[in-house]
Amino acid sequence: MEKYIAYYRVSTQKQGASGLGLDAQRDAVTRFLKIGSWELIGEFIETETGKGADARSKRPQLSAALDACRRLGAKLLIAKLDRLARNVHFITGLMEASRGNGRNAVKFVACDMPDANDLTIHLMAAFAEHEAKRISERTKDALAMAKKRGVVLGTAGRSNLKRNIEKRQADSDSFAEKLRGQIDGFKLRGLSQRQIVAELNSLGINAPKGGKWSLNQLQRLIKRQQVQIA
Numbered sequence: 628m629e630k631y632i633a634y635y636r637v638s639t640q641k642q643g644a645s646g647l648g649l650d651a652q653r654d655a656v657t658r659f660l661k662i663g664s665w666e667l668i669g670e671f672i673e674t675e676t677g678k679g680a681d682a683r684s685k686r687p688q689l690s691a692a693l694d695a696c697r698r699l700g701a702k703l704l705i706a707k708l709d710r711l712a713r714n715v716h717f718i719t720g721l722m723e724a725s726r727g728n729g730r731n732a733v734k735f736v737a738c739d740m741p742d743a744n745d746l747t748i749h750l751m752a753a754f755a756e757h758e759a760k761r762i763s764e765r766t767k768d769a770l771a772m773a774k775k776r777g778v779v780l781g782t783a784g785r786s787n788l789k790r791n792i793e794k795r796q797a798d799s800d801s802f803a804e805k806l807r808g809q810i811d812g813f814k815l816r817g818l819s820q821r822q823i824v825a826e827l828n829s830l831g832i833n834a835p836k837g838g839k840w841s842l843n844q845l846q847r848l849i850k851r852q853q854v855q856i857a
Contacts, residue, residue: 630701633670634692652706659738696733707739803851
């Protein structure tokens, strides 16, 4: 029976205290372990921002998890690649460090892509880093547009904008969750994404902002559902 040690990470003290994101990661790990004769022999939970030039030094639990994997001959199991970091340099550096002297190498397994090799992990990390930068850019653009419209962007102004963004995200999450069963049913029938779009429109199910569905809208919805699971 193959042994695993789980590593969970939440990004802020607030999330760590509330358990936000942690239960979803545990659920992903549990579902992964059910599909094989594998054993979870330990888990480590990290609560930190992951930001800064030396992110690894801020993650004592990750170092402890790697040590435990080497000592017990286990693999490190994570729910999703970006739970390690949305920074390609950190990921690749960690991959090098995990190899140790060869005999003490630690293998990483991500529940969202268990068969990934080093190249795949590197590419996914690069994509995650790119997405993080795009989110930051979109936030800055939203602030600039709000300022042009005369919105006061002092402490209260930024706070109000943040609440509006959070509300839109919450509404999108709720919409995606309501359609999860419908989308899963289409997938079980073996429908392609274009066929799913056609089915949604033929059934009269409105897109998130009303009207007909497009392929891009469906792909964004599926991506949001996958994030909710992970």
